[in-house]
Amino acid sequence: MDSGFLLIWRGQNWLQQIFSSQAARKGGIVRRAKDDIDRMIGPQAFLAEMRRRGYSVATGKQGRTIIFPLA
Template identity: 50%
Template structure:
């Protein structure tokens, strides 16, 4: 496992995720669960998602965060 740079704190990492261009446009960001747990922890990450009014889903190895407050509907044929 790679060592993190000293300047990359959990707060900075969260800020980078949620101020990314895609997040600011109300889009979708995806992060590997192992990275979230290693860098900030599941609880802190999901708390920040909720604090911003966003929603996240977990699938296989990823969290997918919908960076808007619109309702989610599962697509079915």
Template identity: 45%
Template sequence: MQPAPLPISPDLWLTQLFASRTAATGGVVRRKTRDIERIVGHERFMAELDRHGFRAVQNGGQTIVFCNREPAHVLR
């Protein structure tokens, strides 16, 4: 059995994420961690975060990306 084809190319997925209005204005975006791993892969996603200077956290199967260069602090 072959894996299902990707619904979107990795390049397009990354372009849409980082070109979104939320990302462009320094906001916060959330994506399912399994989608990131399935569509673009962990290493490439981390490289793109580095390239943009963004930070991200994972919790409960979600990845939250802070689309700015400000420090992120976990409060509790």
């Protein structure tokens, strides 16, 4: 299997986990480490997916990225 395909699959699976979390399902705030975002999907793809899904993103303390649902 192509390693590029595995990275895409892993990133998509990771995003699926974010949006299936209890906080996300209830329209709450979700937090993820910036290092995880960089490693799993990359910042550009992450921000594009957040915009596509209608979420706002801010960087919090200690390298945490905070994902807010837009009301």
